[in-house]
Amino acid sequence: MKTTWLSGCCFFLASALCYGADVGVVTVLDGNVRVLRAVSWYKLVEGARVQDSDVIDVADRAQVQVELVAGPIVNIAGPAEALVVGAGAREGKQPGPAEIYLTHGWVKLAAKAPGVALRVRSPAGTIVASDAIAVMHAEAEAVETFVESGSAKLIEPGKAGADGTAHDVKGGNFAIRASDRPFGTAGAAPQKFVAAMPRHVRHPLPARAAPYLGARVQLVADRPINYVEAEPWLASPYRRAFVKRLQPRLADPEFRGPVMAKLQAYPEWQAALGPAEGQVKDKEKEKDKEKDKEKDKAKDKDKIEAPAKAEEKTESRWSWPFGKKK
Secondary structure, X not given: OHHHHHHHHHHHHHHHOOOOOEXXXXXXXXXXXXXXXXXXXXXXXXXXXEEOOOXXXXXXXXXXXXXXXXXXXXXXXXXXXXXXXXXXXXXXXXXXXXXXXXXXXXXXXXXXXXXXXXXXXXXXXXXXXXXXXXXXXXXXXXXXXEEEEEEEEEEEEOHHHOEEEEEEEEOOOEEEEEOXXXXXXXXXXXXXXXXXXXXXXXXXXXXXXXXXXXOOOXXXXXXXXXXXXXXXXXXXXXXXXXXXXXXXXXXXXXXXXHHHHOHHHOHHHHHHHOOOXXXXXXXXXXXXXXXHHHHHHHHHHHHHHOOOOOOOOOOOOOOOOOOXXX
């Protein structure tokens, strides 16, 4: 009962925290879209503010458009998941362009000079645009982009999470980078890319932020993030931030259980979790052995101190032939 109460308190406390500053506003939303803020999922709606460190999860056939305070417009089409990162928020990096980390899915972006440049990172590569309109598709092992107008850069991943080789991609050109092939370009988007592209991405992105600037939309918490949803982020380039961010979830046994099974992967949480369950059981066994020894000693002491019993006289079984013996 106490554990359940504590878990609930941690959930609602973490849900109430304003985890980051506003970085944009949702101006278009179609379908099922949710946002992870601190440790809680919320149903996202038009007019809602997007904050630094929000994770946006877009269901299949859904879309969400975010107009950033810095200027760029981003439309994410599902199935997709993206982390919204403020300038300079990535660990160990100097302040730079606004950044979105796209684990998978489709993105259309529009950035205009002289505004802030936009970086859309993915596991397979990064698109950087300061004056361009581009469409990007990302998966775990590949990233491909088509630049409609302007120019952008596709940056290959380097060692230890750093940027690698950068390639210029001009308007009208298509570029692809995959783990099993070298960087390549083409003078037009291939038919396969165009056929897979969500239909709404083929149209210009509308600027609709003005009507939403006067009011704030309050989001309603749905539920806390579970371990299956959290595990990929705990292995992402933003691991350090998520380890700190998700620590309150350790109060929930359903989250803590899978973590305990992989405790070596999370040394940062070992102090918060205390000794491993196996160590606790060993200590309990040692205590039980000590108790048994104490009981045995007490029994031996009682035997030594107890007085010897006097022998009882018993009548002979043989009868005296001349009556009772006097």
